[in-house]
Amino acid sequence: MNSSIMANVKRAFTGEAKDLVNPYVQVSFAGLTGKTNVKKASYNPVWNEQLVFTEMFPPLCQRIKIQLRDADPMKPAIIGTHYIDLKQISNDGEKGFLPTYGPSFVHLYGSTRDYNLLDQHSNLNTGLGEGVSYRARLLIAIRTEITDNVELFADKNVEVEPTLPICESSYCKTDGFFLFATVLEASMLDKKICDRSVYFELSMGNAGNSLDGHNESATNNMDDDEDPVSIDTTAYNSTTSACKPITHDKNHFYLPYWDYKPCMDVRAWFPDLRRRMYNSNMIAKITERMEVGLAETNLLLEEEDPTAEVKLRGVLEEVASSCNKYVTITKGALVGPGTGKTKLDKERIKLCQREVESIGNMSRNLRALVTKSSMKERYKTAQNYLAKLKFLIEDPQHALPDVFVWMIANGKRVAYHRLDARDLIYSTIEEETGIFCGKVQTVFLKLPGKQADGPAGWHVRAKLS
Incomplete structure (x- = not known):
């Protein structure tokens, strides 16, 4: 984006006020890079374009890099960067699903929005470090299709095609x-x-x-006959x-x-x-209590305290009870206000319910197997359950x-x-x-x-x- 100095220079040359950014989206995946067309002078660009990547499945690359850029000839810049992990938008289990995402907004963060000529925090716009300011949002969708046409893989490239506009009200309510x-x-x-x-x-x-x-x-x-939005x-x-x-x-x-x-x-x-955040909060609270309980158990184990066995049983019982409550709450909230309607929303909630219910059952079974001689082994198994819960916390869709x-x-x-x-x-x-x-x-x-x-x-x- 332009600084105030750049803006004044442009205005002097053109003689008119325009939006001071020429945005386009660049997507990188599996060594390939594609980009949309540049929208000249627009703070609210609409592309309605799709980038088609042809790659072997499953791909070796596990991340999609999405960048919003400014094609300003005077000062090209990166406005914001977001990474999407394929592991979070797909599942390779028995009831798994191919990578899918949205339509959903991605919130981009980076440097402050004062757009000085010399931006000392510009590296934040590339996804390095914690963003200190809200930069923009992108409405995107990802879909994966499996094809049997081997000829498509002979020449790997990225195609840019027009696509139908998305009706935002169809997948969420404002x-x-x-x-x-x-x-x-x-x-x-x-x-x-x-x-x-x-x-x-x-x-x-x-x-x-x-x-x-x-x-x-x-x-x-x-249109001319419409009232401007203030x-x-x-x-x-x-x-x-x-x-x-x-x-x-x-x-x-x-x-x-x-x-x-x-x-x-x-x-x-x-x-x-809201349901995306509610779901994350419920799993996060189960995880936090379990992590604290296991940390206390570990201290007792290191001190060879005989109460470690009782402590681990109590932690596993609490996890089983919390997981059961999670399943009860989420099954009663599959519809209604704040519920996401994308394919990933539906697949993710089913995945979370299956995983959390399974961890709850396994925790209850593991509790019965805790003995003085098997404490360390059961503790390690409980740590594996904790890692599975942690993976489920963050929703890839904002x-x-x-x-x-x-x-x-x-x-x-x-x-x-x-x-x-x-x-x-x-x-x-x-x-x-x-x-x-x-x-x-x-x-x-x-x-x-x-x-x-x-x-x-x-x-x-x-x-x-």
Whole structure:
């Protein structure tokens, strides 16, 4: 994307305002690379194109690399990168399925959206390191077909073909989401910024981004007789009031939040795919309790404590009970609000139910086999069950974008904290609720990108409660 300098240069040459990005999508797989056509000057491009890769199955390559790029002749750039693991979108078991995905949005993260001429965090846009800002989203779908035509494999290439547009409402419903946070305390502020006005910003996707969020398109793609769609920027109060840090000893700085605590909120509309997050949360909670229990068992084993046997039995019994509850909840929630309708949604929930139910049954059977002489062997078997559960946690299809908390000093972003949206999602069922939802937590803000690496990055920039 273009910096403000580039934008002014372009405007001087062309004499008109245009969207300052020429996007296209590049996909790499099994040594082959294909790309869509370039959409000139568009913040909201629509391609309706498919890239067809011809490759032997099963492929040796296990990852698909998807990049959104800017074909700007002055400053070509990568906007965002996402990797899709074939193991997460397919299954080679008896009731398995070929790689499939979507239609679903992929959320892209990377460097901050200020688009300076020299972007010191540009490596984040290539998928290296933790993205510090929301960059864009792509609506994609993946389908695999097996063919008997051997001649197709003689010359491996990538074909670009037009395809029918996707009706977004057919696979998900859009709904409103409300994100709320109260800052109870802001302390341990970095000395370097304590002579500036400081405030905090809460954002989810572009919603709430007060500095460099939504880019209004200069072109109107609607018919002349239609009313233009307006962006309601009053739908949220995503920032705290700016104020200068204070100190009593010139070493420890904090913001004067006394009796009145600042609140931030964001209201935004997103595809309602809560069930993906609910499913991940339920499996994650089973996994976390099992991992803690096995860690405690291991300590008892190392100390040759005779209660290790009882502890392992208790852990396995709890896992069996939790797995049974998971199956009961998910079988009663196969339809309704927030349920994904893609093929992968349906195949994944069936896979999770089978695997979790199987692990629950095996854990109950293993519990009966735990003896003093077989403790170490049974412990290793339980660790294998834990690894299987961990693999099921993350859904390859995204739901809500991640949440960012930024500290801004004199209009510049200086430190941040990133939260997974599923850790904050609310549900009436406790097992589905995010671990941080409605709870007071302490977060430590850090520098973005490479600045957070090495000894300089270990310094806490701010502590929020």
